[in-house]
Amino acid sequence: MKESWVSLPTIYVPMVGVPILLFAYTVSIVAGFQSIGRILLALSMVGLFVFGVSGFRDVYINHWNGKRTRLRPAVTINKGSAADVTLPRAEAKIVNFHVNRFNPETQRLEESVYGVETDSFSNVLDGLLKIKTESDPTLSMRYSCRMGICGSCGMVINGKPSLACETNVWKNLREDKITVAPMLGHPLLRDLVTDFDDFFERHLFVNPYLFRNDLVEKYHPTVQYNQTKEELDKFLPFSDCIMCGLCLDACPVVNTNQEFIGPQALSQAYRYYADSRDEAGKTRLDHVDLLKGVWDCEFAASCSDVCPKGVDPAFAIQLLKTEIIKNDFIKRKESKS
Ligand code: SF4
Ligand code: FES
Numbered sequence: 001m002k003e004s005w006v007s008l009p010t011i012y013v014p015m016v017g018v019p020i021l022l023f024a025y026t027v028s029i030v031a032g033f034q035s036i037g038r039i040l041l042a043l044s045m046v047g048l049f050v051f052g053v054s055g056f057r058d059v060y061i062n063h064w065n066g067k068r069t070r071l072r073p074a075v076t077i078n079k080g081s082a083a084d085v086t087l088p089r090a091e092a093k094i095v096n097f098h099v100n101r102f103n104p105e106t107q108r109l110e111e112s113v114y115g116v117e118t119d120s121f122s123n124v125l126d127g128l129l130k131i132k133t134e135s136d137p138t139l140s141m142r143y144s145c146r147m148g149i150c151g152s153c154g155m156v157i158n159g160k161p162s163l164a165c166e167t168n169v170w171k172n173l174r175e176d177k178i179t180v181a182p183m184l185g186h187p188l189l190r191d192l193v194t195d196f197d198d199f200f201e202r203h204l205f206v207n208p209y210l211f212r213n214d215l216v217e218k219y220h221p222t223v224q225y226n227q228t229k230e231e232l233d234k235f236l237p238f239s240d241c242i243m244c245g246l247c248l249d250a251c252p253v254v255n256t257n258q259e260f261i262g263p264q265a266l267s268q269a270y271r272y273y274a275d276s277r278d279e280a281g282k283t284r285l286d287h288v289d290l291l292k293g294v295w296d297c298e299f300a301a302s303c304s305d306v307c308p309k310g311v312d313p314a315f316a317i318q319l320l321k322t323e324i325i326k327n328d329f330i331k332r333k334e335s336k337s
Pocket of ligand 1: 240241242243244245246247248263264267303306307308309310311312313
């Protein structure tokens, strides 16, 4: 890391200011304004003196006396590389992973225990991949991004639906072990892998896309769909869903009544209903105004508790209920009048 030691005013103010003053002095003398000329000359001399002293001070403080203290921020040239950075060495620890694997032949969960070397940065997905590469290549799990974006690595860790890549091993140890199981709220395929067809069917049920009445304008737009901050705030928190399915797995209603559309799909119904660009309007409300829609929700709120993105599906469902009741009230009032 090298820092330049010359402050900018020291260079540029005398370089530009003094010639301007001298030029103005010459013009004044030629034009016959002797007194103005003398004032400008005096200012030039003062300027030269002040900035001369200031420049000498900069050079002395920053260069000659070796302290390299800068008087003001200057250009920073970074000559470092990753190799120059020394990180503290991470301690290693063997942690027992108790993995409940679904066996499609016996249709049962069977526990396998693996000792895995971990450090303080290891997450559960790291541990499972270490098992797969070093001791048991038959272990199956789903994953992709390894950074909490794709929503693929959902599983039940220590009894709670979680993203494996977002769950730190050391911070979640229970008696020096980690327990991993597949999400039982989804059909099981093998080991930790679950079938998401049913999940996506539910998602599709709520028509998760913007609806526009003018199809020509929709597919050949001529202007942007501008929104105010207030319009954006209404739906943006609900649009962070990564479709990991944790909320569905945590929902006690879905786990006892497969008819219920579930928290993920309903939160997306609200997300599109609240979007000012959408023109489906009240038909979105009618679509989920069903027993298997919003009215099966018992507001256990476990969906919001496990959501890794803070989508808060339980809140979205209550907002839908409110909108449906409001809409119904307006309809009744209109039919009476
Ligand atoms: S609402 Fe949250 S928990 Fe449910 S699928 Fe979306 S991101 Fe996952
Ligand atoms: S691997 Fe993508 S969210 Fe975990």
